[in-house]
Amino acid sequence: MAYWNPFLLFSLMAPWIMLCPSHAFPTGAPASACENMLPIHTGTQPQQTPAPYEFLVSTPYFLNGQPVNVQILGSAYRGLLLEARAFGSTAALGFWQTPPNNTKLLQCSGNPQGAVTHSNTNLKTGQDSYTWLPPNSGCPSVIIFVATVAQSHDIYWTNVKSKVIWRNSKATCGVESFTRSFADAAIFSLLLILLGYI
Template sequence: MAHWNLSLFFGFQILWTMFSLCSAFPTGAPASACENMLPMHTGVQPQQTLAPYEFLVNSPSFLNGQPINIQILGPAYRGLLLEARSFGSTTALGFWKNPPNNTKLLQCSGNPHGAVTHSNTNLKTRQTTYTWLPPNSGCPPVVTFLATVAQSHEIYWTNIKSKVIWKNPKASCGAETLTRTLSATAPLLLVLFEYI
């Protein structure tokens, strides 16, 4: 009888492990994870300790049309969700290009190139370089890179942030909004100046 219970226990463990691996999205994060960046690993919560990862960003500012290279420094990892965002927003900004080996693009915020995620559970290292292009219009004053990084199904960290990078004063993305605003308010300003 004890032999039967032990076999049943191991059979249950094997099924549970298979179910857990299937629900862990080994071929990349789903688009539903774009906003909260949680990997939805069944029965597993993010680590509460300080993440052993940090960003290496090759420029302190961004200019539309100029790529920014990012590396994630720290131990090798298997899973990833990486986005660029403006302060206080959950919208993925800009465009990721040429995802490195073992990664792929993910559509986030309606943008087919809005994020990068893993394409398999092969190890990624600090030598893995991700390339981001700022948006062509509507650039915010600052951008932060945000990541969820998983060492395994059970061990992952969320809300890993880079230092902010600033919009270069020479950037033209966003200038069209200012031009439209000024041209729309010009008649009102002329009327006000007549009364001064």
């Protein structure tokens, strides 16, 4: 029977361990995850079941200069990537304010305050509130909040979405005049209902 020297075995395995690292980011999502919001957790896939999380948003309308408070309700979680986006876009929109303990800001879409992510794997709860400010210009008609939420390294949900938040008619940050015809507004609302955003 062959006898393996532990030092020799380690010497043979070390290069393979270094060449094939296991990726995980216990101190926050990398900027490379901003667009697809997928954690780089080697050997894992997002959960296919409906996410046990939902958003609690302080207002159904946003207005530039007015903060919007966002909470993620559900069981405690350890990992997070949170963004505001225009409907149909993957670019982070607006600015997150100083986030609560155990989380931090992440530069996304060239914006140093474009997203919020975890800063450690301590538990976060629905009591944690994240504050978002709309941009001063270029506001779309509606925005949604989108998150990836991880209970653990292996158990996480992507594409967790809020209901749409409409731009207030008093907002001065719109990309176009908010005065649409009734027919245009009705068609847009119907589309959002059919897609499950309202």
